[in-house]
Structures are given as structure tokens and as C-alpha cells.
Amino acid sequence: MKLFIYCMIFLGLAMGFAGCKKDSKPEDSFIKIYDDENGNKHFHPLSITTSASNDGYLIMSAYDGWRIHLMKIDNAGEFVWNYELPANYVNAVPNLIKSNGENYLVCMDAVGLFTYVLKIDEGNHSTTEISNFPNVLYPTYAYNSGSTIYIQNYNRLSMQTGIHKLTSDLGSITQSADLDIFTDVEDRIVNHITFNGKRIPFFVSSTPEQNYLVMNGFYNYSFSLIFLDQNLNFAGVYNGAGFNGGLAAISPSGGSQFSLARFSYDNIYYNASVPLVPTTIDIAESIPAQGHSELDAEKPVLIKDISIGSVQYKAFLSSTRSNQLLLSIYDRASGALIGKKYLGKNTPYTACDFIQTEDSGLNILLQAKIMGSFDRIAIIKLSKEQMEEIVE
Numbered sequence: 411m412k413l414f415i416y417c418m419i420f421l422g423l424a425m426g427f428a429g430c431k432k433d434s435k436p437e438d439s440f441i442k443i444y445d446d447e448n449g450n451k452h453f454h455p456l457s458i459t460t461s462a463s464n465d466g467y468l469i470m471s472a473y474d475g476w477r478i479h480l481m482k483i484d485n486a487g488e489f490v491w492n493y494e495l496p497a498n499y500v501n502a503v504p505n506l507i508k509s510n511g512e513n514y515l516v517c518m519d520a521v522g523l524f525t526y527v528l529k530i531d532e533g534n535h536s537t538t539e540i541s542n543f544p545n546v547l548y549p550t551y552a553y554n555s556g557s558t559i560y561i562q563n564y565n566r567l568s569m570q571t572g573i574h575k576l577t578s579d580l581g582s583i584t585q586s587a588d589l590d591i592f593t594d595v596e597d598r599i600v601n602h603i604t605f606n607g608k609r610i611p612f613f614v615s616s617t618p619e620q621n622y623l624v625m626n627g628f629y630n631y632s633f634s635l636i637f638l639d640q641n642l643n644f645a646g647v648y649n650g651a652g653f654n655g656g657l658a659a660i661s662p663s664g665g666s667q668f669s670l671a672r673f674s675y676d677n678i679y680y681n682a683s684v685p686l687v688p689t690t691i692d693i694a695e696s697i698p699a700q701g702h703s704e705l706d707a708e709k710p711v712l713i714k715d716i717s718i719g720s721v722q723y724k725a726f727l728s729s730t731r732s733n734q735l736l737l738s739i740y741d742r743a744s745g746a747l748i749g750k751k752y753l754g755k756n757t758p759y760t761a762c763d764f765i766q767t768e769d770s771g772l773n774i775l776l777q778a779k780i781m782g783s784f785d786r787i788a789i790i791k792l793s794k795e796q797m798e799e800i801v802e
Contacts, residue, residue: 438793439771442487443778443786452785453479454605455762456504458775462512462532466490467765469775470515471787475604476500478517480530480537485768487789491535499526499537501603503561504612505763506530507554509580514540516552516561518603525549525561527580541581546574548599550627553614562614562627566596571627573614573642587642591628598653608708611658611673618664622688626657635660637688646689648697656694661713661724663742669724671711672697678705680738682724683745706731709760715742716766718797723748725764727774733758735776735790739800749800753790758782770794 446453454472461468466484473479478499482490501518508514513530515537525546528537548564559576570588577584601607610633613626622645623638630649633656637645650656655674662668669682672694679699686697705711709729716725718739726738735753740746753759758779765773771793778788 438791439796440487440791441788442483442791443780443788444481444489445780445784445786449784453777453787454785455775455777455787456502457506458763458765458773458789459506459508459513460765462530467773468506468513468530468532469787469789470502470506472502472605475606476518476520478502478515480515481787482532482535483789487791493535493537495528495537499528501549503549503552504609505552507552507559509554509559509578514552514580516549518549523547523566525563527576540579543574543583546572546583548596548603550599550602550610550612551614553616555616555620555623557620560614560623562612562625564595564599564628566594566599569594571625571629571636573623573625573638575642585642587638587644589627589629589636589644592631595628595653609710611656611710613657613660615660615662617662617688624660624662624668624688626660632656635694646687646691648686648690648692648694650694658707659711659713659726661715663724669713669726669740669745670697670699671713671726671728672699673707676707678702678707678711678728680726681745682726682740682747683743702728704730704732705736710762712761712763714764716772716797718770718801721801723801725772727761727764729759729761733760733779735759735761735774737772737774737792737800749802751792751796751800759788767791770797772797 451473457470469481471479478495481492498520499517500520503516525543527540546563551562553560561574563572569591572588574583575585602610615624625636633650635648635657639645658671658673660670666685668686672679679701681699706729712727722742724740738750739748760777763775774790776788778786
């Protein structure tokens with residue numbers, strides 16, 4: 411399947427077909443929308459990461475529900491290749507993972523609902539099955555701590571959230587833990603993986619000190635922020651307000667400090683620097699945070715560490731109710747808002763992921779809705795100079 415590119419000059423936002431530069435030298439800034447030639451697929455971008463060969467970026471998306479699509483672009487945003495995975499591979503967890511310099515994805519079997527780990531073969535524009543785990547049903551997230559890869563899942567038989575440590579070759583599980591939900595959430599999971607309802611902000615990370623695993627998932631009749639120790643023993647929890655409140659995103663900063671976004675019904679709240687106690691039992695709504703009524707709580711919030719100049723910041727990316735993107739930059743230590751930038755105007759955008767580029771810019775992965783009905787993969791590239799303007 412061939413992809414065409416709608417290319418838009420960043421400042422003028424003029425749109426046309428296949429008018430992009432053909433070299434791989436990074437451009438300072440651009441907006442590019444990648445269009446399926448058949449025109450009838452709906453894409454939900456999930457993750458962007460650097461290619462294994464460091465000559466561009468890999469983008470993973472869901473399409474037509476839970477099917478999986480991979481695409482490579484070069485450093486200038488030019489389309490290189492794409493690959494639609496066979497129909498038995500579905501429900502890619504919303505993040506690509508790196509291990510030993512290679513890129514992997516975690517997904518599910520369409521019939522058995524169990525988990526696969528696939529290696530992305532950039533040379534052959536395909537994937538290779540590395541392992542499968544018949545007892546790990548409904549994978550929901552994957553994470554590489556730098557030393558260990560974890561897979562989070564939902565067990566429909568026991569109604570538990572599971573977390574599993576993998577060996578370095580990704581071939582087997584060395585340790586697992588299960589957390590009781592005490593209620594059936596399979597309908598919510600199915601709506602999540604088929605994009606028929608609100609996407610659930612599953613998350614796994616670790617504190618910089620590697621003393622706690624931080625996990626967003628179902629637990630104890632609610633959607634909760636859970637802390638586990640290095641041996642996957644339960645340490646503490648911030649319980650959500652049933653399934654109508656909890657953490658939308660979290661980024662550990664070290665020393666018990668965290669940047670987070672939490673949701674309560676249709677409202678989003680930010681706190682870029684707040685202490686959390688990993689051994690507490692509390693509720694998520696007790697975490698102080700500032701409300702942002704302009705943000706769309708039905709869409710993802712992303713929080714990552716970035717550097718502008720030589721200074722480290724926390725970057726929050728979200729979608730507004732008016733279908734723009736909002737990039738907010740906070741001081742990493744104090745949590746003070748340094749600057750923000752709105753992106754988009756006439757074309758509805760949804761934030762999906764972002765990554766800092768080798769030239770100190772930012773590649774923002776988003777879903778663009780063309781002519782009100784065509785959901786497409788898109789990239790906004792912000793230049794180094796544009797990033798510096800935000801924090802001036």
C-alpha cells in the first residue's frame with residue numbers, strides 16, 4: 411500500500427499533494443499529513459520512536475479498530491515505507507519499546523487474546539515474532555526501565571491486572587504479580603482496544619532510583635495509580651474515583667517528585683511537581699492540581715522530559731476542546747509554568763505522542779481529521795528556535 415503525503419508549510423498552512431523535499435536533511439519545521447491512497451482507513455497514531463538505524467522515525471498506529479500499521483519516515487518527515495501487520499496481530503499496546511538497539515512492539519492474538527512480542531525488521535519492512543505468552547491476556551502496556559522490560563495486562567478470567575518481568579531476550583517471563591480488581595472490566599477493555607469508547611490511560615514506569623515501579627491500571631474497583639517494589643510486591647496506591655477519575659499521565663522526576671495530570675469526569679488537572687508517597691493508601695483526587703477546563707478529558711495527555719538549550723523541562727502535550735494541541739512547558743524543579751504554545755486552527759488535531767529530534771526540535775505525532783471524517787497520521791515538527799521561543 412502506498413501512502414501519499416499532504417505537506418503544509420508550517421507558517422502558511424498551505425496544503426497540497428506530494429510537494430515535500432526529497433532529501434533526508436531535517437527541516438526546521440513542518441506539518442505533514444500522511445494519507446492512505448484508498449482513502450477508507452481510519453488511523454489512530456499510537457507511538458513514535460527513532461529508527462534502529464537512526465536515519466528517521468518509526469510510527470505505530472491502529473487502523474480500522476485494532477489492526478496494526480507501521481510506517482517509517484526520514485528525518486525530513488518524508489514517507490519511506492509502511493507495513494500492515496497480518497490480521498491475527500491486533501491491539502498493539504500504545505508504545506514502541508527499544509531493547510539492545512532494536513525496536514519491538516507488543517500486541518495480541520485476535521482469537522486467543524494472548525500476547526505477542528514482535529521485533530520490527532526495518533530492512534524487510536516487516537516484523538518477526540520473538541515470543542508469545544498464552545497466559546498473558548489483553549496486553550495493555552509495555553515498558554523498558556533500562557534494565558528490565560515489563561508487560562501489563564488484564565486477565566479476564568481472574569479479573570486482575572497483571573504485571574510481568576521479561577528476560578533480556580524477551581523470550582520468557584521471570585516474575586509476575588496480579589492485582590485484584592474485584593469486578594469485571596472486560597467491556598471497558600474491549601472498547602479501549604477497538605477505539606469504540608474512551609481510551610484508557612494505562613501506564614508503566616519506574617522511579618529514577620529504580621526502587622519503585624509506577625503503574626496506572628485497574629485495581630480495587632477503580633482506575634488507580636499503583637506502586638510496586640522491585641520484587642513486584644504491592645507498596646501503595648492512589649485510588650481513582652471509581653472509573654470516573656484517576657491519573658491521566660505521570661512522569662517520575664526523582665526524590666518522590668512527580669509530574670502528573672489527573673482527570674475527574676470531564677475535567678483535566680495538572681501538577682508539574684508534586685510529592686507522592688509510594689507507600690501510602692490514598693485517593694487520586696487528594697493530589698493537588700490546577701484545573702484546565704479547555705482540555706478534552708476524552709483524549710490523551712502526555713508528559714515527558716525534554717531539554718531546551720541546556721535546561722531540562724517537563725513538557726505536557728494535550729488536546730483542547732476546540733481541537734487544537736496545547737504544548738505546555740514547566741520548570742522541572744519548581745513545577746512553574748514557563749510557556750505554552752497552541753498548535754492547529756482549522757484542521758481538528760488529537761495529541762498522540764512526541765519525541766525530541768536530533769536537531770533539538772520536537773516531532774509531535776497526532777491524528778488529523780481531514781474534511782471532517784478522514785482520520786490520518788500527521789507530524790508537526792517544531793524547530794529548535796520555536797522551542798526556545800516558548801520558554802523565553
